[in-house]
Amino acid sequence: MDSYKDLYYPSRLATAQGEEIRHVYCLHALNHVLKANSQVLNNNTRKRDQKSGLDEEDLRDQGLTRPKVLIVVPFRESALRVVQILISLMEVPDKKVDVSNKKRFKDQFGCAPEDRPPNLRRPDDYEAVFAGNIDDHFRIGVAILQKSMRLYSPFYSSDIIVASPLGLRTIIGSEGEKKRDFDFLSSIEILIIDQADIYLMQNWEHVLHLMSHLNLQPTDSHGVDFSRVRMWSLSNWSKYYRQTLLFSALQEPQINSIFNKHCFNYNGQVAVKNIPKTGSICQVLVQLPHVFQRLEADSVLSVIDARFKFFTDKILPQYRDAIMSHTLIYVPSYFDYVRLRNYFKKEELSFTHICEYTDKPGISRARQFFLKGQRQFLLVTERFHFYKRYTLKGIRNLIFYELPTYPHFYSEVCNMMKAWKQGEEATWTCTVLYSKYDAQRLAAVVGAERAAQMLQSKKNVHLFVTGENN
Incomplete structure (x- = not known):
């Protein structure tokens, strides 16, 4: 993950490793965002000081839009856990991180105990997948600041977007629709698709639709300072610099095709293969x-x-x-x-x-x-x-x-x-x-x-x- 290679891991079982994998990719995403934001702030200071001999090429530290990380998860419960992990990672001993709109987030993404039907016995994997709020239509922007976090930030002011395929499909829209927007996907540097096998049971077309709208040139400038935009973003090469992390419970040709046909990372790819011995x-x-x-x-x-x-x-x-x-x-x-x-x-x-x-x-x-x-x-x-x-x-x-x-x-x-x-x-x-x-x-x-x-x-x-x- 740290080498920024694409990763396909098809052994993410619902009953084991799920939380550990979620914790690792959240840490990786947060580390990437904090480093990128720190570089922008440092370059802002350098530019303000106007030191002689400052090369403008060294100040190119941004994409065409602000969102850097897209985390795709199947249910609101998964999004809740992702945000909770991000908050816990930002906290330092003896000091809590300031999170705006936290109550609204818990109300919309949490699940009351009485919502669960009583006395229903189901297999362990079912209990793990369908725990909590299982609504699959949501999207939320997360802005990471130095000592605080803002939930429900507008997409063009967000660093991380957490969403379901359906939640993204409704905003991306289809060709010919007047109200559609996918410019916020133009500068995604890390794409994380978690529990990819569940999308096969939802609607796989939404995932394919999302993949075909990633890292396209935006239709509007959205107030960007072009003197600070990296040259590979301006040259429409963003897809070659995007890291894709794909986690699934099984190996399936449709999931394999995402990795083979939509991932172009110049750093290379790593795919884990599990050969079942018994079945x-x-x-x-x-x-x-x-x-x-x-x-x-x-x-x-x-x-x-x-x-x-x-x-x-x-x-x-x-x-x-x-x-x-x-x-x-x-x-x-x-x-x-x-x-x-x-x-x-x-x-x-x-x-x-x-x-x-x-x-x-x-x-x-x-x-x-x-x-x-x-x-x-x-x-x-x-x-x-x-x-x-x-x-x-x-x-x-x-x-x-x-x-x-x-x-x-x-x-x-x-x-x-x-x-x-x-x-x-x-x-x-x-x-x-x-x-x-x-x-x-x-x-x-x-x-x-x-x-x-x-x-x-x-x-x-x-x-x-x-x-x-x-």
């Missing part, structure tokens, strides 16, 4: 045969249609029989879910469906229909599981239309089967569809060594059995 299939506790079926596709774009055709032609006919009732179909992509839902309606199949937009009565009805066997199929989106983490009872057959984004979701969904024991464990089934483009997700589920063998094998079907008594 999350080892956490499956029920006795269950897992049939992994490989589908062939010529390109990343064609794999969507190839998967749908493979599912409707090869997989679905095996489950149409009434004997194969209580079949849950887990669909990671909302677009695939809509496509399948429309196909099931067209074919007049007995099914019900739940997604992240389904209301509570709709969820209850669907769960009851599925549990009692009144509907043969239940379509479920990955985002529904991410945000709700309900235990769905009544599963006898399980189909993963695509491998889960989070590897531990695989074992969680498989283990739901044990919530409804009717003495029929011997007839339970699990089918997983994958292609060569799912290599990272496959490795996270079955382990890197097995995944390599499966992808290189001439066979398209592989069987694993879990939960056997050895």
